[in-house]
Amino acid sequence: MEDAREVMDLRATYEFLHRHEWIFNFAVTDFFTLKVWDYIPTEWRNSLESLSNAELNQVPFGFIKENWPESLKNFITMATNCSSPRKQICLFNPAVVSNTMKKGMNPKKIHEVSNMAAVIHEMCREHGVKVVIDIGSGLGYLGQVLSATYGYRVIGFESIASRSHGASKRNVKQSKQNKPHRTQNQGNDGNGGKSVNVDIEAEELSSLMETVTLELEDTKQCRQELTKLLYEHCLSEKEQLELKEGSKGLDDLRRMSDPARKVNSSNVECSMEQSVDQSNIDALSDTVSNSTPLSQSKHEIAQSITASKSDHLSQTVPMPNSTPVCMVGLHCCGDLTPTMLRLMRDLDVIQCLVCVSCCYHRMKEQSNKSIVNFPISKTVSETIRTSKVPDWSLTRFAMRLAAQETKARWQHQSAEEHDLHMKHVAYRGLVELYMEKEGTVLKKCHRKPAKKEHYGSFDAYVHGILERSTIEGKPLSEVEKDHHSANLKKLYVENEENFKYIEPITALQVVLQPVLETLITLDRMIFLRENGISAEIKPIFDEYVSPRNLALLANKT
Template sequence: MEELSFCNKRLVEILVDNQWMYNFQVTRFFIEEPWKSLPPEWREDLLNLTTEELNSLPFGYVQDDWTESLRKYISSATELVLPRNLSEEIQPCTLTSELKRGMNPKKQHEVRHMAALVSDIATKTGCDVVIDVGSGLGYLGHVLSTVYGLKVIGLESKSTHTSGADKRLFSENNENIMNVTFEMNDSEDSLSNFNTLISSCLEKFKKAEREKVPDDGNLSSSWSEVHSLNSAVRNSNENGNGADVTGIGVENSELDTCLLIGLHCCGDLTPAMLRMYLEVTFVKGLCCVSCCYHRMTKHGSKYTHFPMSRDTEATLSKFDLRPTIPFLRLAAQETRARWKTLSEDSHQSHTNAVAYRALLELCAYKENTECNKLFRRIATAKDFADFESYVDKILSRCEFTSRQGKESIKDKLNLLYEEYKGKFPYIEVITVLQVILQPLIERLIIQDRVLWLLENGQNAYLMPVFDDAISPRNIAVCSMKIN
């Protein structure tokens, strides 16, 4: 734990010193003017990079004649990046055409690797039941059951997803999977409901084993009871009371051990899972990949679930680093693996997209007006080819609250373009500095969760589970409970 604590200190020191790189909304680029905080001695070095050099910066590329402070920033930051290369210890499973059904290549990659890691932890912990939180349409659970022979309880907050998972499930009449609508959070009611629900599901599995679900294409009494369970828990979630589902065909017997898993758990879901893991006795293992850190709940100036550990909280307080939405959003951005592959055209397209949107924001700011979308999407990639095309599309798909006519708005946008086009090169410069910091912020968040588990007497480790060029959120927090 001392090593992680020291690492926390190094991460926070770099992030505090370079807040100007990330603490602004990208759409306010020309309002906030972050390039003005760029050290003058860095500008010539960074503005004259080739595409290959620009792409290599997040991997520690420096030149001997660069200013010392820039070289120190790059080397110090890249030293703290977590290893993201796929572990050779865990070999992904092979999917049949039936198991691939409905999955795009990215999802197939994630499911093949995640299923293999989950199976490994299940074997080491002796768990024969997996609780898949945020199970969606049930792809991962289907593979865990079919390939590895595990029983699966899929928990999904959206009933439309559990219905879709059931359709996929019942096409094979698989009695080793149950899909239940349940919204997990870290409240006492949710903990009570989780305990009761999972206990009952485990009893259903045992009952199904004894009765052997008939293979006649119809729901057996055991499956009907699962849907009754769904209704009971759903009603409980709606009225805020703990669900009493113990009377739905449950017989008293020893509970099986369970492994709690989540593939890309959004916002507050991972912290809620960690609490369930810690407090529920029959949950013996954990494997969770998080995402969307910026969607964590915020009360006042503080986030409810970051930091979680006492160590991280003390370090943030000591250096007065206060997490913001841009800070957490950067942690959830693509990693340097994709940045490395960008072409010169891709960089130009990104520059145009940021610059044109930021000029629109600047115009609205200067004219004290609002730009309201008339359509969900106001511009496509081809509309960013040149500024004239972008402006024409904006004026046809948006309305402004000011009394100025669209021609007046167009003239002012064109004037702003001429005024700020010389600042466009700074967009990729600031962006690459953010790409360098992205893995540090994500490490701070993930490491905080590991420290919280350690502080609460459990072991924990991190495992790169996907190729981050395919699936950027690729680090799993894993734990095997110490009794």
């Protein structure tokens, strides 16, 4: 549980975001329809309008001018203080990725995989874990590096069958190309500064990595299916043989994990049922994770039952003591991270976690537009309840900003790049304003409404978008194009004076981006701590290369 000072900081951060929601709580295409510039405090306007390009780029880094109004200075200072550090912490040397392994990976992916693999290796080494489950494993890049470089057994779980199949094919191909080899990880990897050498035959390398098609969801059925798959794929051949020879074989285990089997007193409802009701989410946070097996031996696997403070019961099926696993995820999208955190709380087999999240805006919404899985911790929930704005909540717009690029790339934007961004926002916003005024829907018939060359001028943009759009499923006639073109150009003239606010407001969004992402990640870290799990947040990537660089590291000590 966080101490009172940290809770007060959370409350201050939440109220700070509420006061400045005008900066982010809108769709970028609604810039003109909502007249966002009208919400800029009067005393801020001159300061923001007079910024040079170099000054604009430094605003997210705490840049303040002496003659600025105190309210603007306080905004910059508060945002800076409420943001987690993003500079990469190089705790370990990145894993060495062979040229063969690099095939199919771009430089960003290589950077992520090599650094995350090193962090996972240290976590597993420290806690005696030899099996890694990779959630959302995709084509298996991370898992293949973990198995080839460090010798871990890796089971990838991927929801898209084509990716699972692709990962399996890639694994077989990589194994053949890496015929008997010695992998080596140089430098300080936690083994007293010694190098790690792993001799792996091609056949062994292939067997170390496999991918299973499974969509991880917050449901009882999914939890039971995952438990079954962990038994089937994590146990060594020796352990599986012992189970088959013992009083409880794998057939018994499959029946015990069967989602269709009848629920009784020894098979209570799991706490993973999904609900959009906030009270249910809070109840989930009350579940106690410290479960104790009733009995367990080489020939017997028993169930254990954990009672929460709210009398909510959850079933755990403990794995053999010799087979703890590390659950990892690189770019866990939307609700996937909260699902993983609840699985770690509820499944004894999951000893540690390394998770990098992304796409917060893809989390499910409730009917009131608040986010189902934010907050998930009791601490943040209570902080919001006792704040000055208990009925206000972060929306999808806030989550989208949290998932945007960080200030690292913003500081290098040239005047030309700022001008192009301004045109993107302005031109799209004017079309949205026009459709609202006219009651007309221009539906794009291409993935992008306009090509890059169309942003040279508004005339070119209008021509391009009218050529690539339809109304009620029909292409526009020349007469219709002329009509819409003339009206759009008129709107341009009427609103051109407000273009100057686009980049300053974008700069303010960049200032708030790390505040929002920090709040989301802190909520998740606190959730684990509330359930007796040691957790911390570390920036493990270079944020310029990979903006989503905050990793949630956790273990059951």
